[in-house]
Amino acid sequence: MKESGAHGSPYLLIWIYLVVLALASVAASIVLPKVPAELAIYFLALVKAALVAMYFMHLKVERFFIHSLSLIPLALVLVLFLGVLQDVVFNR
CATH class of the missing domain: 1.10.287 (Helix Hairpins)
Incomplete structure (x- = not known):
């Protein structure tokens, strides 16, 4: 760039x-x-x-360690998404 x-x-x-x-x-x-x-x-x-x-x-x-720290919130979002996915799919 x-x-x-x-x-x-x-x-x-x-x-x-x-x-x-x-x-x-x-x-x-x-x-x-x-x-x-x-x-x-x-x-x-x-x-x-x-x-x-x-x-x-x-x-x-930044170094790789800082980049890897940003993966923690993404993992939590994935867990929350998978946690509510069943309710969204089967309770329409």
Whole structure:
């Protein structure tokens, strides 16, 4: 990625990427049918979350240990998701 600004910080460029991805999410919800739109929006949300984590949370320059610490909340979300999945699927 091309560095921008006096100190080499790409914050403005990343912000522009985030705005474009947000607009793409809105466009997907308008143009695409429901299921493909939801999949596209989820994918774009993951990309936006990765950009925020890498640049605004400075994980791009951290060591692997810090990256592995970010996996703990993801594991907890997976446990919670699997915990309520049965209720969502069978109690409609």
